[in-house]
Amino acid sequence: MIKDDFIQFLEEGNLSIPKFLLSNYTKLGLNETEFILLLHIHSFLESGKTFPTPMEIADLMTISPSDCMETIRHLLKKGYLTISDEMDELNIKYERYSLQPLWEKMIQYMMERKQIEKIQHTEEEEVSLYTIFEKEFARPLSPFECESLSLWIDQDEHDTSVIKAALREAVLSGKLNFRYIDRILFEWKKNGIKTVDQAKEYSKKFRKYQLQQKKTAVGHEKEQTNTVPFYNWLD
Known part of the structure; x- marks a missing residue:
């Protein structure tokens, strides 16, 4: 008997609901009664019963059929549930519940959150950015410098991580001033640099180019000092 009951239990299936909904239904404006009632409607829909009566739903809860009906009206009015008219294969009209409004509210809340x-993270990043600059400059930033930071973020739309990379570049170059950092960011933006990895690669190539230029300049000075000037006899 226990075996048969267990098999029947398994054949009834499982009800799958988004964990996000379970954790946030109160933030969507639902109380426990409304939430459980919607879950029962969801369960009925999953099993193929599209329009359970208030009595059928109330039998699974601790509320009366009249309270169940009132709760359903409330959910319809608040836009968590809809009733639509459908046609079956024999063109017979029937009604069904739809939880699509609930899913839409959940998605909307998810997007807003x-x-x-994102806004909170950006604000925290900006605060961190100001702190890092003040630490590197070993002093509070001037109003002009604070405004420059704001312009890099809001007007030039540089990511805070890229601005930090430009600061590191200025430190490595021994030119710790806002004008030099602004020039770095200008060059990076002009060359399509939008990420820290791209900035690192660009800086690596730039240093390599500078080193080659210095070697060429030194070699040229030696040639001028130690060799006879070359004349092109074909001219």
Whole structure:
């Protein structure tokens, strides 16, 4: 008997709901009764019963059919649930519940939360950026320097990580001033540099070019000092 009950239990299947919804249903404006009622409707829809009665739903909860009906009306009014008219294969009209409004609200809330998190992260990055600059300059930034930082972020749309990379480049070059950093960022933007990796690669090539230029200049000075000037006899 236990074996048969267990097999029946397995055949009833499982109800899958987004974990995000389970963790955030209160933030979507739902209370426990509304949430559980929606889950039961979801379960009925999953099993193929598209329009369960308030009594059928209430039998699975601790509320009366009238309270269930009132809760359903409330969910319809608040836009968490809809009832649509459908046609079956025999062109017979029937009604069904749809949880699409609930999923849309969940997605909208998810997108808004991501946007808020992005804004908070950007603000934290900017605060960190000011702190890093003040640490490198070993002094508080002037109003002009603060404005320059804001312009690099807001107007020039440089990522904070790229601005940090430009600061490191200025430190390595021994030219720690905002004008030099601004020039670095200008050159990077002109050459399509948008990431730290691209900036590192560009700086590596630039240093290599500078080293070659110095070697060429030194070699040229030696030639002028130690060799006879070359004349092109064909001219």
